Amino acid sequence: MRNESLTQARKRKGFTQEGLAELMGYSKASVSxxxxxxxNPSLSDAFKVSEILKEDINTLFSGLKVQFQCTEEEISDKEVG
Incomplete structure (x- = not known):
């Protein structure tokens, strides 16, 4: 399923696919x-995209399955106190 929310958020912030990919350390093909x-991005990459684009992660990836591959340290960094 195409992720229009991600595409529109990226464009609103003035990023090309290549520009966003470069900030994340990936190729343009990954963002595409x-x-x-x-x-779909890993959970840690989904958080990184939301931080770069300054968008809520749920808005960007609602309805999509992100790959829950992260370290215990990454999980504890995101825990709500």
């Missing part, structure tokens, strides 16, 4: 795949 629904 996330936007076109060919793959």
């Amino acid at each position: 795949n996330w936007e076109n629904g060919y793959s």
Whole structure:
């Protein structure tokens, strides 16, 4: 399923796919795949995208399955106190 929320948020912030990918340390193809629904980001990458674009993670990735592959340290960093 295509991720229009991610595409629109990226464009609103003035990023190209290549520019966003560069900030994240990925290739343009990774961002393109996330936007076109060919793959989904890991949980830590989804948080990073939301921070870069200053958008709520639920808004960007609602209805999509993100890959829950993160370390215990990453989980504890995101825990709500």
